[in-house]
Every structure is written in structure tokens, then in C-alpha cells.
Amino acid sequence: MAISLENTKKITAPNYLGSKLRMLNDILPIIIKETEEDDIVCDLFSGSGSVTAALSNHRSVISVDIQNYSNDFIDGFSNPLIELDSDKFLECIDCEFKRLSLLAVELLEYEEALLADCEHIFELANFIENASFIRYSYEGFTSKSKNLDRLMLNTINTLKENSVKAEDIAATWNFGGIYFSFKQTLFIDSVLNVIKEQHLENIKSTVLSLACTLVNTIGKQFAQPLNPWDKDGEPKKSLFKKASSDRTLDAKSSYLRILESYLNQTPSKYNVESWCMDFKKALEKLPSGVTMIYADPPYTRDHYSRFYHVLETLSLGDIPEISTVKIKDKVSLSKGLYRKDRHQSAFCIKSQAPEAFDDLFRLAFEKGAKVLLSYSPFENEEHPRVMKIEEIIGIASRYFNDLEQTTITSFKHNKLNSNPNHLKRGLPGELLILFKNS
Template identity: 40%
Template sequence: MKNRQLEYASDIKVVQNDSFKYGQLSMFPEISAATQVSQFRPIHYLGSKLRILDFIQSTIDQVEPSGGGVCDLFAGSGTVSRHLSKFRPVTSVDIQEYSRVICSALLKPISGDFNVNEFLEGCQRSSHYAKLYSCIEPMIEYEACCIDQALHGDPNPLCELLEKGSILSYEQGINLDCSSKLIHALKCTVSRLEASMFTAGAEALVVRYFGGVYFSYLQSVQIDSILEGVQELPEEARDIFLASVLSTASDIVNTVGKQFAQPIKPRSADGTPKKNIGSRVQKDREKNVFHIYKEWVELYLAQEKSVFDHYIYKMDYSDALDILSNRNAHNVKVVYADPPYTRYHYSRYYHVLETICLRDNPKISRTNLNGGTNLSRGMYREDRHQSPFSIKSQATTAFENLFRKVRELDVPLVLSYSPYDETKKSTPRVHTINGLEDMARRYFSRVETISAGQFSHSKLNNSNNNFDISYEAELLIICQL
């Protein structure tokens, strides 16, 4: 085991030299992914509308045939905004910063010659990367050792690492009831971080908050090094290079469904390690961040510049509608809205991406389990957004507000709605389709509902804690004057 650990460590330690197998410029070969830009998914997104983009577009075109501006009011991953931007001006709105970054990268591709290889080489050769890697080296080596042990029949050290290997938790005096080997690795790591003054700023945010939880420690160091490099770019380039970080993080995250709702659970309900946990962890955590990031940057940079002027706002839907109404801003002629309909808050699935964008060392919510206080297992931000559309007591007021303010804007509304099968364990909606139609008719003279046909959203049905959602037909509620 010791020889295997040293062998693994030798592959990663020499990043500070010129011989690192992933550190040379040759690690960034030219790729063909940039030629496939007609349609791509920036992040793995719950309830993505990728499969019905043409349906949404054709519906909007029928409701508003002049080709005037459209407001995408809950833009999320930006796929609807991006698709519509080919045909009409788009005003993209979302209250989350990660959405603003992605939509900016999608709707306003930059011109200019950016050398991605040079940028990534600079990130790897930077003093920040060398210093941060040196701090996290004990955890990188220990993680490699745990994965190797799991692959050779002893998954318990890996299970413990996944459950109690958070650097931030150790910093705050939590999860100290660990094996001596894990405690030693954590203690050495935190001591080095403190000596390097990396425990207060943003330089080590990803590895401290999410290393070992959602990503490997090495992947987290690589992400932190790229984020440092992004800050040195010209302002007009930052959103594309930052959006590429989000896409990379979404690709490599070690969870069921590639969401950030909860880290992978290494044990079954009876406490025994899950079958093949070592290979499942290794599959995601051996992915090289720089390789995947290179592909994503090339993909974003290959986009064609739109012939229309587009606008991106990070703000609440209600405030955005006020701005559009008061100033007649951006000549919006139709509103498309895809608010959440279930009690599950979307921010729970994308809080890691939000923190990566903000780099603000947020306070983490806490749980009280077994008589003790711990950081939430998902490392949720205390201030993560709680949508009123997902709170049963507030949803009616939120929908009423939406309908009223769009009506005051004097334009039609196209509202997405995902039905559910009441006979299955589908997640109940906070409002029925009939209830929404009745509410809409108070503000619009013509309300009708049309179906996109048979399709299915991505589901998290590998987890017993998630419902088997059956989306037989995505619906659009068309509200016209």
C-alpha cells in the first residue's frame, strides 16, 4: 500500500516541476468539440428544456409573430435564452449569480484572440497553484490511498473520508471523531493552509468547502487555480472563462445525477459500504479538470456573435418586471416564464456553482444530529435563495404577482408547467394546472394550455430519496391579452 501511495503521489507532486504528465502544454491538444456549438448543455440542470426548445420557440412565434424582444424570466441554465437569441432580442433574468454568468457567456460571446493553452499553462505554473497544492498534498495523497484500498477490498477508509473529510468542518472543530490517519492528514493540511493565510480569503475556497465532498482534493485545487487565473483576465472575458468552470464542475461532480443537492452516500441504510463504492468514486474523481475545462472554453469561444442586442440581469423576477414596465426597457413583446413548481428549491441543486461564482466564504447551514451540531452534509449556504414559488404558503401570491405584472407590461405570457402523475410517487406541485389557468384568467382574456408531447426530464432515480418523476407531457400555458 505504501508503495502504491507513493506511486500515485509521484504522479501529482511534480506539478511544481516541468515534468508533470498533466502539466505540460501537450496536455491541451486541439479538440473538435468547438465545432459542435449549435446546441449544448452548459450544466446538468434539473428540468432542462433542451428537448422542447423548438416547441417553446414556435409557441412564442405564434403568440408574438413580429420577432420582438422576449424576456426569459427564470433563465436558469440559459438554454432557452440561448436558443431564442438566434431569432429575437432576449432579456435574460434570474436571481442567481451562476445563471447570470452562464447567460452572459451564452448571449454575449466575446470577440478577440484568447490563447486557452497559454491561460491554462499560466494557471498551472502560477505560484498560487504551487503553494495551494503544497498545502493540500496530505489530503490528496490520503484520498488516493483510500481509493486504492477500496478497489482492493477495504472500502471503510474511503467511506470515512467521504463522510468526514471536509477541510472546512475540521477547521471549525467538527467531525473530529475520525481515525488517526484521517485526523493526521486533516491536521497537516489545515496547519499548512493557516501558515499560508489561505483560510480567510478566496484562494482556497473550493478545496476548503467542497474538496472531498463533491470533488477530489486535487480537482478542487485545480478549480481554485483556474478561478485565480480568471480574476486576472480582462473583464469582458471573465464570464465565459468562469462559465467554463461551472460547466466543468457540473461534469466532474461526484454525485448521483450530477447535481449538488447532496454528496454521494458511501453506505447503505444499515451502515455497510455500498457495492463498488471505490470504482464509483474513482470514475469521477480521476477526471482531469484542465482537460475538461479546455474543451468547455473552446466550446464557449466558438459561439457565433448574435445579430441582436441581449440583456442579462441578476435580480428577482418581480423587480425585473417592474424595470421592464416602468421604462419600457428593451422593447420586450412577450414573456417566457419557467418558475419552480415543487417544494424543492432549485438553489439546493446549484449552491456549489453559486459559491464558485461569488467566492465569498459563505456561512454554512447547520444540522443537529445525534445530539451534536454539524455543518449541513451538502455544505449549503445559509443565504441560499428560497423561491416563493416553492413555498406552498407563498406560491399563490407569487403566481398572482407574476400574472399581474406581466399583464401590466401589456404583453402575452408563455408559462411552462411540468405535470405529474398523481398515481405515482411523483413530487406534488404546489399548484394544479387548473388552478393556474383560473388565476391567469383574472388577468388575461385568453388562456389555453398546449402539450409538447412525450418526453422525460433527467431524473435522480438512482437514489431512494428521490421520487420517480414521470413527465409525460411538458405543458405551456399561453396567456394572451
């Protein structure tokens, strides 16, 4: 069955373990074959919405995710603001960016100098590790550079003197210097501030796409920032090239391309609803028209742990409490500056996963809906799957008497870093299991 994947290619999705963007040609034919045109499909763990985006050209969709950033992605492609006066919008962004940049001009000039000359590699390594407003606000001055300490303190004081609150520069306060250049985060903040001022929330997905484009990490994901030092305490040989490549990307040029793509979208052909809530509450709330549930639950402890915290904070625009770690009796902020309230799914917790799967299958059965489950059977000692496939099938058999299994042999999961010995991958990379009653 030939399936149109229009809309999906325009999404700049976060690069995380388990992304289904490359599996759409396997997922969509099964759902469409098993449903009627008037049916509603529930995309239960929708993430950045690649499945919902493709499916919404063929069926009505209720998209569910407990994190707010997912709503932004889905609202952005399902109901884009195609009538936006982009010239006026961009003019406002330029004005806001100029205003904020003038308040941090010394810090921006210092950063630019570090990224322009590899002779400053030690200063650059120290900058990437320590140039964080939120770290300074929690822990004070801990860097190895008095010059950097002075610039950070002066910038913080200038912002305060000009009545700029941390919430007004959430990207810069939380992630500037660590995941992005300060110049990039000030542009991100400028866009977010204009969106908020002009009540243009449906365009927030463009900012999240921009963050995915600009982020300076290994693999362009948000799980952890760069570690600038090697095991001998020297700056890594690849640091300057990687940092200067990502951190000198022009945020405005990148945003113009994303915005153009956004404004040229065709809205979803079928109705899309986006629900931000726990999977169990969503299943209990589903209307009778839902006949298929596509479920892509997390299957290792990594999922839902760290990969989305930057997007979630940009979506919420808040200054969250940061999780801490204790090493040798010293309590410090987590290296990745993770939200303390970041979601940990029951499907990631070995003791809770069986009950979560039982809830999923039981509630689907009670609603009279089939379940198409994506799950990876690959075993890995360091990153084990929370449940084995046979255990999941055993739970599903309490409610369904028929299953069809599809092996996706060409699909391989993203790795957390470039180490070839980390997360070795075998086949099959993913299984699609359709549970129904004959």
C-alpha cells in the same frame, strides 16, 4: 417551423429537476410565432440559460434569475471572450495549480492512493463523508481516521503559513473531498484565481461547466453528496467504482475541451441582457419593447432549494455560512453543506405561490406582454406540485382572456436518484400554456 438550436449544444448545464434543454423544439416555435423580429422576450427564470441561448439567435432577450451563477452562464455564451490568448491563460493556470498543489501534496497523495485500490474502501468511505475543510473549521475532527485528521490539520496549517485564505481556495474549502476530489477542486480554484486576477469574468461559465462535468454524485447533480454507507454501516458496493470513475477525471483535460468549445462559439445574433434580481422587481423594470415573457417557475419544494448551491458559491467565490440540522439535540452542518442564504422561491411555498402567480400575470398584463408558462401537472405524494394547473389558470384569467395549451408528452423530468420508486413519472410531463388577450 424549423428552429436552429446552435449555441445550446455547447452548454454543460447542471443536471436539475425541470431542465428545459430537451423542450427547446417545443418552446421556441411558440415564442417566435407570437412575437415580431424587433420584439424583446423576457426569459424570467433563466437558470443555466438554455432557453435564452437558443432564443438569442432569433430575438433579443432579457434573461432574469435571482442567482448569480445564471449570469455567468448567460454572459459566457452571449458575449464570449473569443479573442482570449488561451496559451497564456492556460500557462497561468498551470503555475497556480502547481503552487496550490505543493501546499497540499500529502493530502493529494493519500487521496490518490484511496482511489487507486479498492482494498481501501473503508478509508475511502470515511474520506468522502468527512474530508472537508469547512466541516473541520466548524466541527473539528469528527472522522474515524487519525491519519486523515492529521493530514487535514497539516494541510490547513500549511495553507495558513503560506498566506492562503479560505476565499483563495473557495472550491477546495467548501467542496473538496465531499463533491469532488481535492485535486479537482484545486484546479477549479486555480482557474478561478486566474480569472479574477486577469479580470476575465465572462469566461467563468467554463468553470461552472467544469464543475458539472466533474461532480461525484448520483445523477451528476449538486442536490446532495454521495452517501458512502449502506444501511448496515458497510461501504456501498458501488462506491469505489463510482468514486474512482468521477474523482480520477483529469480536470485539466476536461477543461481544455470546455474551453475549446467556449472559444469556438458564435456570439448571440441578437442582444442579450442578464439581470440578477427577483422576478417581481424584474417585471416592474421591463422596458416597453418586451412583448413576451417565458416563465418557468419552480413547482415543487425541491426547486431552488439545493440544486444550485455549489454553482452559486463558485460563482460568488465566497465562504458562506452553512445551514445546520438538529438531530437528537445535536446541531450539525447540513450534509450537503448548503448555503444558509440559499434562495427559496415564493413559487415553492404553498402559502405564497398564489400571490406570486398573481404578481406574475398582473405585471405582464400591465406591460402588455403575453406569458408562455411552463409547468408540470404531474402529481406526486412525496413531491407534490405547489399549485394545480386549474388554480393557475384561474389566477391568469383575471388578466387574460385567451389561452393555448401544448402538452409535452415526450418530456420526462430528471430524478433525484436512481431508485425507480422515487419520483415516479407520468404523462404529460410538462405543459406549455400561452396566456394572451384576443
